[in-house]
Amino acid sequence: MSSHDERLSAVKKDYLVNLAKKGKRLDGRGPDEYRPITIEKHLIKNAEGSAKVTIGNTMVMAGVKLDVGEPYPDTPEEGAMTTSAELPPIASPTFETGPPREDAIELARVVDRGIRESKFIKLDQLCITPGEEVWIVFIDLHVLDYDGNLFDACSLAASAALQDAIIPGERLGKGENRPLPLGSPPISCTFAKYADFIVVDPRLEEDEVAEARHTIALDENGDLRAMQKGLTGSFTVEEIKNNIKRAQIHAKNIRKLLEE
């Protein structure tokens, strides 16, 4: 980061902090307001499932592919899942070509934990021949436009694409096509903190000045399934607890969008 960029970033932060002191955000939202969310499913013919999610200007495509593979030795009767995220240069002037860097890896792993720990995919129904052949579910997240809050956009896109997915039995000679067996999806809710102000659904400028980030994935009962605190700032114990309570309210609303 050049001194110039650093100064610009300091100015930007000052502006946001001054707004925050008045309880305000750059785009007039309250601290507990999401930007508009859209979900479109079933877009890509070659994918077993696909979805495009936008949160404000942030746009993410998720695709699901299935293949036949060997089960892990310790779960011979269960399918497997894997989640990858790409932050390609199309989505931001700061993203680079090349193998996923630590930001993309953290993103994919947090999304993965939400899906896995909520048992959204019923892996025990993805066995073909115990110990030999199971279905492997590949979830690929491809960010197209980065305007903040990738954690929630990617989590939502992954869930929507899974809801759209079928098991391609016919293509791979393993019986009839059928829907991917699913439970209830996790809902991810992310907070950013700057200058002791904690907002949900940070847009780009808020992501950039954020000192700390807190992502919470909840199940349909509002129970915790995964969490991740990120960035170099800290939260107090009270702040953490508050974030979870706030997330429980947001998750209910977002869950409805996914059920439409």
Place this chain on the structure above:
Amino acid sequence: MSSHDERLSAVKKDYLVNLAKKGKRLDGRGPDEYRPITIEKHLIKNAEGSAKVTIGNTMVMAGVKLDVGEPYPDTPEEGAMTTSAELPPIASPTFETGPPREDAIELARVVDRGIRESKFIKLDQLCITPGEEVWIVFIDLHVLDYDGNLFDACSLAASAALQDAIIPGERLGKGENRPLPLGSPPISCTFAKYADFIVVDPRLEEDEVAEARHTIALDENGDLRAMQKGLTGSFTVEEIKNNIKRAQIHAKNIRKLLEE
């Protein structure tokens, strides 16, 4: 590229362009003249087939290796082929160590297309057990001295090495050794364009100033099997057509060298 290199290159180009305006080339050749071509086969004991080709000072070694492997799912009764090219630092002060860069990849893929589309290797005769075992043909191109026109030199070397190749049944316990089943080889003919002057078989300096490149692979009937236009310049439709007609004449002569 430094400013210094850039100026040098501009001077070089001026000189060639001035010659071109008089219909002349650096080494006195006419626009439709190849440099001397030599082909030597059967040089490397451990290769199933090998050949060294020189076009002027350009020198390329090609080697063919065969191995037993699985067929592609969509062609269970056919062998497979793969073509790789290396531009190692031995061949030019500008070549670098490391994984093949885009120049080497384009080169290998254009050579590969010529061989594949002319059905030079009879892949349908390379099946051992349908759906299970077939012969895989590895063609490796190793440039040793770079003085221009790698496309034609590599194509010719690949064809010659394939003509030299045997199927190593004995080494791999798959029956007797026998010649690799082949049809008629493709002949590649490459043109470079600078300052509206289009020459066949560009030598190094011509490669360096070329604005556009056109490679044409022809079968024994003079029919088109593969083409590639390269570099940032353009060709008119008439130029493209002319190149093909010129290539049809050259290809006949070069084909004779391969049949000797």
Place this chain on the structure above:
Amino acid sequence: MSSHDERLSAVKKDYLVNLAKKGKRLDGRGPDEYRPITIEKHLIKNAEGSAKVTIGNTMVMAGVKLDVGEPYPDTPEEGAMTTSAELPPIASPTFETGPPREDAIELARVVDRGIRESKFIKLDQLCITPGEEVWIVFIDLHVLDYDGNLFDACSLAASAALQDAIIPGERLGKGENRPLPLGSPPISCTFAKYADFIVVDPRLEEDEVAEARHTIALDENGDLRAMQKGLTGSFTVEEIKNNIKRAQIHAKNIRKLLEE
């Protein structure tokens, strides 16, 4: 290397050379004196065998893991072994993250040759099903503190970890656990030469100024099993012969430590 570093290194070298002219070393040792050596085995529960070796301040951890795999086609009734070395940034300010560079590769290969050529691991007793399943022995060397003479420290750590190793038949469903079948270990002895002064067991500053390095691996009869001359300096024929004779004496003492 900056000019500054270069000057510093020249000063350091002058100092060592002046000492050397008086037959002295930085830490008062004679040319044929090792620093204190310690060997601790059986430290890591998840390893099949493990050992920590220190020579002076140099500290190396070695771990042995076994897995079941296919034999090499030319030795269908023998197990296989592989040796890797890491020079991780924890051990020195000059070591870097990333894939092993040439220093680490040379180190691993020289240690590997000593073990392999002395037939320390009885690979012919590591066959499970001829041609199908054999034990693969992975030796991993992890340097934790670099104060010179990694060749001897790594060789010793590898041998000690192998002596500690069991075949994990139970974990992998291949019969009962049993000790790894071993012969007599190789002993490695390394010399550094600077200013015509040749010392055994070079410490860091001696490694840094050394012009030539000579590593000798001997079996229990004092016979040669592997050698490696390194660095840009040279040895005379007489020096090479002398090194071997000196190594034969050192090896006897070091061997005792391993047998305790």
Place this chain on the structure above:
Amino acid sequence: MLIKDGIRMDGRKPDELRPIKIEAGVLHRAQGSCYLEWGGNKVMAAVYGPREAIPRHIQHPLKAVINARYNMVPFSVSDRKRPGPDRRSVEISKVTSEALEHVVFTGLFPRTMIDVCIEVLGAEAGTRCAGLTAAAVALADAGIPMRDLPVACAAGKIDGTVVLDLAGDEDCEGEADMPIAIAPRTEEILLMQMDGHMTYQEFEEALELALKGCREVSKLQKEALLRKYETKNEVAP
């Protein structure tokens, strides 16, 4: 049997394009962008730059470097594609960069690079033509000065008949495919690749068809840019 009574499997005539939909300026962060559907192909293109070329050694002292990156997302094809460039993508990125560089006034921006990102979200056949066509619109949308708006289209041969714009099965089972890109004002050839088998006469016929296809797609590109411009003006007061 790919063609019967002069009609192709998807109902097209030999010289007919698949349905094409082009939308300019669809992304917020990029300087210019384009979403394009062409038969079963779905492509997003975006442009960043001119900006300082890094690493330094790729800088050209007299002009901008065009750095196009063609990428298929893992779920765009039937068998999941591993992320990252394969050899095919590298070749397509190279010929696309070269074709685009011809039309950009690169001399105006020495020492810079212009990044052109082409993401194939869904693939059917002809993705390189779809990608280059979308990239051209994204360049225009980004306001990059160009001497012409390049456009691409393929022609090929199926069941012995020369046809325009091969679709999925026609590409797999056809006899030849020849994608080209042109600068439409002069009809110079910027990109041309060919594989398969064509006589010289078939080649001439295919080239004519491909040029015709380019002309039609060129119109759609310009309409998309016009729509974008009009929309923008409507929004402004």
Place this chain on the structure above:
Amino acid sequence: MLIKDGIRMDGRKPDELRPIKIEAGVLHRAQGSCYLEWGGNKVMAAVYGPREAIPRHIQHPLKAVINARYNMVPFSVSDRKRPGPDRRSVEISKVTSEALEHVVFTGLFPRTMIDVCIEVLGAEAGTRCAGLTAAAVALADAGIPMRDLPVACAAGKIDGTVVLDLAGDEDCEGEADMPIAIAPRTEEILLMQMDGHMTYQEFEEALELALKGCREVSKLQKEALLRKYETKNEVAP
């Protein structure tokens, strides 16, 4: 059955830590170092820096960059791990770097980096907490100025019971795990991850336990540094 009559498989009570041993200043070459055993975990941590940050583009004009690298050696786990960072290590390295950066007075050393090497020699469960705890001691041993000495500990849930510091089998077969790191003076949360299933009430309980664990480990860290300091003074005349 991981817990019976309030006693865990290894004999611990729900709120009891595994045995922990911490030794500061164990390496010769590093500026600061720490060896830590925590149950079956054996971790070595070392610190180099502040030194010039390279490559240059990672330099920050106003502060030091903390570059923690968490690494498991191949023989630390039951199935040999291939050398080099996997995705899990990359994530742990990232959250560890971020947590440590909070407490270091990075503003004192602009344009530098401080490398924190964490080598997991033997792994049981809870290696990220062990690694961060050891790294903090190594930073202090290296004399890096810090506003607090961070410390980490996990709590989780097994057989429906919230417990402190999950051991090997408890981690594999348990229902939830939540590692945290805090700055002990203010008890701010520097690192928090969680996976599994906990109600909000269970979370509150687990957080309390984890904080209690952190407080206990913090004491052991300070004792280790004190021992190091005393030993050093004994040796000096």
Place this chain on the structure above:
Amino acid sequence: MLIKDGIRMDGRKPDELRPIKIEAGVLHRAQGSCYLEWGGNKVMAAVYGPREAIPRHIQHPLKAVINARYNMVPFSVSDRKRPGPDRRSVEISKVTSEALEHVVFTGLFPRTMIDVCIEVLGAEAGTRCAGLTAAAVALADAGIPMRDLPVACAAGKIDGTVVLDLAGDEDCEGEADMPIAIAPRTEEILLMQMDGHMTYQEFEEALELALKGCREVSKLQKEALLRKYETKNEVAP
């Protein structure tokens, strides 16, 4: 049975070299080059430099860096070798670079590098000796100032007999192999590796044989350079 009645499988006596053919100056683009056949080995070596060492951090302020790269082409061996350096090539490149650096007057060219490319086109046994020997001729052909013309040869043990210059089967089934390289004027050892099993007495015998081999190959190197020089003069008017 590798040796019978003092005669080896290929008809050689124990102290006899395989046939060797050396040609200097065979490449057009390189500054110096050499083609060498040694039994079944076919090696091409070329030299570029001294030129500015890049990346910068490899520059040495007081001398040239010798950067030898030993490479086996995929079809040089019986089982196709994947392109790119494997661990064996890396080691051979390292010890070859070190050996060559000893004889080059590197102090004349600070901050530069001299690239030495060694391509093994066909391999039989003893490729590192063949490569180093060819590289030395290429260096001389490039006019790089050297204090001596290094040369390499191996000796080893088969069926209990110490022999010179192991061929293919002798290398695979023999008991020991010891390649060395020397500066022939002083007979200093520049490279020495050994694996297998030799008593000290066998080692002394093998070393003598290897030195003898080096002396013979050294003559062939010089003859090749002389031929090149004479040819050049013949061509000049």
